[in-house]
Amino acid sequence: MTCQEVQHIIQTIPHEQWPQEVHEHLKSCIECSLFSQLSDFPRELSHLDLFPSIDLTPQLMTKIHRHQQKQFRMHVISLAASIVIGFFIGFLLQYHLQHNSSNYQELPSIEISYQFSDMIYSNLYDINTNNNDHE
Amino acid sequence: MPFKTKHKEIIIEALIKSHQQKVFNLAYSIVRHEEEARDIVQDVFLKAFEHLDEFRGDAEITTWLYRITYNHSINMLKKITKADFARLMSEPDEQSDEEPTPWIIPIAKRNEEADFKVTQAELKSILWEALDKLPITQRTAFLLHHYDGFSYQEIAQIMNKSMPSVESLIFRARQELKRLLQNFYEQYKENSKIMSNHLSKN
Numbered sequence: 068m069t070c071q072e073v074q075h076i077i078q079t080i081p082h083e084q085w086p087q088e089v090h091e092h093l094k095s096c097i098e099c100s101l102f103s104q105l106s107d108f109p110r111e112l113s114h115l116d117l118f119p120s121i122d123l124t125p126q127l128m129t130k131i132h133r134h135q136q137k138q139f140r141m142h143v144i145s146l147a148a149s150i151v152i153g154f155f156i157g158f159l160l161q162y163h164l165q166h167n168s169s170n171y172q173e174l175p176s177i178e179i180s181y182q183f184s185d186m187i188y189s190n191l192y193d194i195n196t197n198n199n200d201h202e
Numbered sequence: 203m204p205f206k207t208k209h210k211e212i213i214i215e216a217l218i219k220s221h222q223q224k225v226f227n228l229a230y231s232i233v234r235h236e237e238e239a240r241d242i243v244q245d246v247f248l249k250a251f252e253h254l255d256e257f258r259g260d261a262e263i264t265t266w267l268y269r270i271t272y273n274h275s276i277n278m279l280k281k282i283t284k285a286d287f288a289r290l291m292s293e294p295d296e297q298s299d300e301e302p303t304p305w306i307i308p309i310a311k312r313n314e315e316a317d318f319k320v321t322q323a324e325l326k327s328i329l330w331e332a333l334d335k336l337p338i339t340q341r342t343a344f345l346l347h348h349y350d351g352f353s354y355q356e357i358a359q360i361m362n363k364s365m366p367s368v369e370s371l372i373f374r375a376r377q378e379l380k381r382l383l384q385n386f387y388e389q390y391k392e393n394s395k396i397m398s399n400h401l402s403k404n
Contacts, residue, residue: 098391104325105383109348109376115326117349118227119236124218127247131214134248 068092070099077103082110214251221264222247224350225271228360231345232275232338242278246271268352268360272342279338332382336375343368344375 073092076085077099093100104111225246230239250267257263333341343361346352352360358368 098394101390102387105328105387106380108329108379108383111325112329112345112349115322115329117326117329117345118223118230121223121226121240121243123222123226123240123243123247124215127218127222127244128211128215130244130248131211131251134251 070096073099074102077106082107210251210254213254214247217250217263217267218247221267225267227350228268228271228342228346229275231333231342232272233278234334238278239275242271242274245274265356265359268356269362272360272362276338328383328386332379332386335382336378340371340375340378343371344379347372 068088070092073089073096076089093103222243226239226243229242229246230236233239233242246267249270250263253266254263257266333345336344339361343357346357346360347354354365354368354372357363357372358365361368363371
């Protein structure tokens with residue numbers, strides 16, 4: 068079989084149906100061998116280790132563990148921050164309430180003093196009116 | 203219902219073991235750099251771990267894994283100069299007339315060893331040389347289909363394209379590869395003749 072005939076068969080007939088002579092020829096002719104490999108490239112691809120082989124499982128699992136630890140630390144920090152902010156807000160509230168309650172205590176004394184002066188005034192007035200009445 | 207931490211670890215480990223090579227292949231076929239591709243694999247699985255609770259089925263998460271790998275790899279490429287990125291992503295308007303780089307296989311040595319089959323390493327180099335001449339979208343779709351065995355529908359989901367567009371990408375990639383490898387073969391034949399003549403003269 069000539070190279071031309073072999074290459075014609077390779078191009079026209081599916082790989083599974085190649086005659087035995089073609090296979091024989093391919094064993095002894097590098098040109099036709101290359102031709103067959105290149106012509107049948109999608110099928111050849113599956114037989115090739117086209118990509119570097121990797122196993123990143125240990126590195127990835129370590130990274131995931133670190134990520135989890137980082138997340139845990141973040142949770143702890145956010146919890147601690149919440150507690151601190153909570154205390155601060157609590158302190159502010161307490162201060163505010165204390166401040167308000169001290170104001171609140173002052174108000175009745177003013178009111179009392181007003182009431183007291185009113186009472187004196189009215190009493191005086193009453194006295195005066197009574198006096199006038201008597202007169 | 204969210205997974206327990208221990209369950210999440212078991213699931214992610216199983217996912218890594220079963221999908222890391224294909225995720226790497228996809229990243230590598232886009233960025234064409236081993237270290238970058240490894241980094242992408244790590245980023246993708248870390249993201250998958252963070253979002254594990256959002257998935258309800260294996261099919262959903264695997265498609266998501268490849269889609270995020272594709273997008274992440276494209277984004278990595280964008281870090282290269284914009285001009286280079288545009289050139290890599292663009293589909294060629296006309297067939298390039300550029301001849302493939304001559305690949306001289308040492309015939310004399312081969313004859314001595316009585317090895318008439320192109321070695322895996324040689325064939326791999328030839329194919330990568332041709333694959334590198336394809337636009338990224340064509341190369342990715344072609345490799346996803348012919349190497350990793352994804353269906354057109356899966357590739358459409360991964361690359362966020364329509365099915366006809368994926369079919370067209372793979373068809374054009376096959377045609378272009380055929381042309382490039384044919385050119386390579388012609389080049390090789392020429393070189394072989396020159397070398398044979400040279401050897402016979404000597």
